[in-house]
Amino acid sequence: MTAAKSLYWAHQSEVQRLAVAAWIARAEKRDDEALALMRASAEAEDETEKHPVTPGPIKPARELLAEMLIEVGRPASALQEVEASHRVEPNRFQGLYVAARAAELAGESTKARVYYVRLVDLGKDADPSRPELEQARRFVGAK
Numbered sequence: 001m002t003a004a005k006s007l008y009w010a011h012q013s014e015v016q017r018l019a020v021a022a023w024i025a026r027a028e029k030r031d032d033e034a035l036a037l038m039r040a041s042a043e044a045e046d047e048t049e050k051h052p053v054t055p056g057p058i059k060p061a062r063e064l065l066a067e068m069l070i071e072v073g074r075p076a077s078a079l080q081e082v083e084a085s086h087r088v089e090p091n092r093f094q095g096l097y098v099a100a101r102a103a104e105l106a107g108e109s110t111k112a113r114v115y116y117v118r119l120v121d122l123g124k125d126a127d128p129s130r131p132e133l134e135q136a137r138r139f140v141g142a143k
Contacts, residue, residue, distance in 0.1 A: 001013060011044065011047075011048065012048070014044060015041050015044045015045045015048070015061055016041075018037050018038070018040050018041035018044060018061075019037075019038060019041040019061055019064055021037045022034045022035070022036075022037035022038035022041060022064075022068065023038075023064075023068075025037055026068060026071065026072075031072050034068060034072075035065070035068060035069070035072065038061065038064060038065040038068050039065060041061040041064070041065070042060075042061040042062040042064075042065045042081070044061070045060065045061040045062065046062070046088075059094065060085050060088070060089045060092075060095070062081050062082070062084055062085035063081075063082055063085045063089070063092070063094065063095050063098055065078075065081045066078040066079070066081040066082035066085065066098050066099075066102060067098055069081060069102075070098070070101060070102055070105065075101075075102045075103075075104075075105035075106040076102075076106040078098070078102035078105075078106075079099060079102035079103050079106055079108070079111070082095060082098045082099045082102055083099060086099065091118075091122060093119065093122055093123060093126075093132070094132075096115050096118050096119040096122060097115075097119055097132040097135075097136070099111075099115040100112050100115030100116045100119055100136065100139070101135075103115060104116075104139065112139065113139065113140060116135075116136040116139045116140050117136075117140055119132065119133065119136045120133065120136045120137060120140060123136075
């Protein structure tokens with residue numbers, strides 16, 4: 001792609017390659033390497049000149065980084081990353097869920113409630129049996 005002077009797509013491919021390499025490292029229990037690769041993917045995606053919504057990633061790299069941070073037991077860091085993602089990719093169903101879950105695990109119940117309420121509102125017309133919505137309704141109903 002670089003040789004064909006398709007620099008935008010070469011860059012986007014590198015963002016995705018780094019994300020895939022990060023999840024492979026995570027699966028192989030190389031967590032430090034996995035987080036470094038995912039952070040590199042998120043930073044590369046942040047450098048994208050064209051707004052990523054046109055066309056957008058299925059999952060933003062910074063959101064994937066947040067998910068990985070939750071997996072390795074660092075929910076407070078995950079919350080920071082997913083909130084940074086919200087500045088560019090607001091009101092994504094999965095983004096709100098990851099933020100709510102990270103806040104809940106980090107002990108920030110007020111913030112978790114805000115995100116879970118937003119998630120329930122966003123998903124009001126979605127399949128009510130989605131696990132994310134069930135968890136959100138349980139959390140909101142329990143507080």
